[in-house]
Amino acid sequence: MxxxxxxxxxxxxxxxxxxxxxxxxxxxxxxxxxxxxxxIVGYSGAGKSTLVRVINLLQEPTSGSVVVNNETFFKADSENSPKNRIATKDLRNRRRKIGMIFQHFNLLNERTVTENVAFALQHSSLSQAQKDAKVKELLELVDLSDRAEQYPSQLSGGQKQRVAIARALANDPEILISDEATSALDPKTTNQILALLKKLNSELGLTIVLITHEMQAVKEVANKVAVMQDGEIIERGSLLDIFAQPKEQLTKEFIETATNIDKAIETISAQSLVQQLSANEVFVRLSYVGDTTDEPLIASLFKEFNVTANILYGNIEVLQGTSVGSLLVILSGNAEQIKSASASLTSHHVKIDVLKGGQIL
Ligand SMILES: Nc1ncnc2c1ncn2[C@@H]1O[C@H](COP(=O)(O)OP(=O)(O)OP(=O)(O)O)[C@@H](O)[C@H]1O
Ligand SMILES: [Mg+2]
Incomplete structure (x- = not known):
């Protein structure tokens, strides 16, 4: 670690x-x-905003410890124990190194784009010329140079959010907290903003805490995920693990919103092929992560076990450069052979869930 x-x-x-x-x-x-x-994903009221506001002590915890960049911001062992806090002046400085963006942008409406970004530099020690250059550079970074003299009311939601991002980056933060920053945007604009966040992460090495209730957004950019419910983190892991092997029901629900696999299962299950499954057939879902590509795998079932696989639906997501696949398949063949085929799939790290015709397996 x-x-x-x-x-x-x-x-x-x-x-x-x-x-x-x-x-x-x-x-x-x-x-x-x-x-x-x-x-960090979770439904409304789960405690996501409260938790991330603790990072820069916009919300002081009742107890616990907050350490950022090896510096203890806050520590209290319990509700009644003494509270150790970073000095107010230091906290003010440290907060500048933690940018924040929000759902409703929080721009100053009577100021231009340039002035909104420059506002974040009011306490900076840079000279005026350096500040001007910095603002210009930030507007280039978020691709808004041509809007520099416009007012927020003249901008689209996506453009407003890019102003907010430029402002959040003004003091060269190491951490960016995004609290539902894409929730008020349409899907295309959401993707543009997420792409920008991804670029900031890879090019500037910015650490990003991304709060959202949309698993789709997490899927696009996150490398790690925590699922929150009722003030607790109920599940966490790498993006791949969470998508490939979700354990909690709520996690499964969130993933479903990003992959629609349950919907596919429902639709495919209603088809006559599945409805009229014969005794030597079984309807399964195969899930896999990584190199196990569907074709050689499916072909080997026939070659090795004489089991045919009729693929009714396939979904392959590429997460963090690794494929995560789900296939809805009818396997047919002799019961013993299907069992062997199934064992072979399992040994190749393909997870099998029987959806119908379970008497064979
Ligand atoms: N300042 C406050 N005073 C009292 N209760 C609060 C305060 N802030 C948050 N809460 C409560 O704490 C719980 C968690 O709220 P929080 O805003 O952290 O949830 P959230 O996961 O961010 O929800 P959303 O997705 O709606 O933004 C809620 O029950 C909320 O009503
Ligand atoms: Mg919130």
């Missing part, structure tokens, strides 16, 4: 509202490595 750039440990955030106690974040630990694009 290398040294995490963000280390949140045993974080609790409890809000007191009149007689009600809301435990928005419950004992969450999460370590984010430099260069990660760390996706």
């Amino acid at each position: 290398t040294n995490p750039i963000i280390a949140l440990d045993n974080i609790n955030v409890t809000f007191h509202q009149k007689k009600r106690k809301i435990r928005a974040v419950k004992n969450v630990s999460v370590h984010i490595e430099k260069g990660d694009v760390y996706g």
Whole structure:
């Protein structure tokens, strides 16, 4: 394990509202490595925003420890123990190294694009000429040079978000927190913004914490994923592991929104081929990660076991350069042979889920 750039440990955030106690974040630990694009997904109210606001202490935790870049921002062992906090002046400086972007852009409407970005440099020690150059460079980076003198009201949602990104990058942050930054955008604009984030990650080495309720967005850019529910992280892992082997029901639901495999299963299951499955047939889902390509695999079933595979649906996603495939297939053949074929698939790291005709397997 290398040294995490963000280390949140045993974080609790409890809000007191009149007689009600809301435990928005419950004992969450999460370590984010430099260069990660760390996706945090969950439905509304799961505690995602509260958790990431803890990173720069916009939200002080009730207890836990917050260490960013090896510097302890906050530490309290329990709700009642003494609270150690970074000095306010230091915190202000450190916060500039943590950029944030939001769903509603939060631009200053009476200022131009240039002024909005320059605003983030008001406390910077750069000279005016350096500031001007910096703003120009940032607008080039987000491809908005031609809009420099326009006002937010003259821009599309995607352009506004790019202004917000330029502003968030003004002080050369090492970390960018994106809280539902694409949620108000259409799918095409969402993809453009995600592509920009990906570019910032790979070209500047920016560490990105990406909060969203859209698994599709996570799929495009993240290398790691955590799923939050009721203030807790219920599942986490590399993007590939989470997509290939989701364990929790909620994770499966989120993945379904990005792959539509359940929908495909429903549609294919209604077809007569599946409805009228014969005794020597079984309808299965094959899932695999990596090089196991469908064709040689399927061909070998026939060559080695005399089992034919009728592919009714196939979906291959390329995640982080690795393919993650799902095939809906009817296997037919002698029961013993199907069993052997199935064992062979399993030994090649292909996961088999029987969807119909389970008496054979
Ligand atoms: N300042 C606050 N005071 C009281 N309760 C709060 C406060 N901020 C958040 N909460 C509560 O904490 C819980 C988690 O809220 P949070 O905003 O972190 O969720 P979220 O996952 O970001 O949701 P969304 O997807 O809607 O943005 C919710 O029940 C919310 O009502
Ligand atoms: Mg939120």
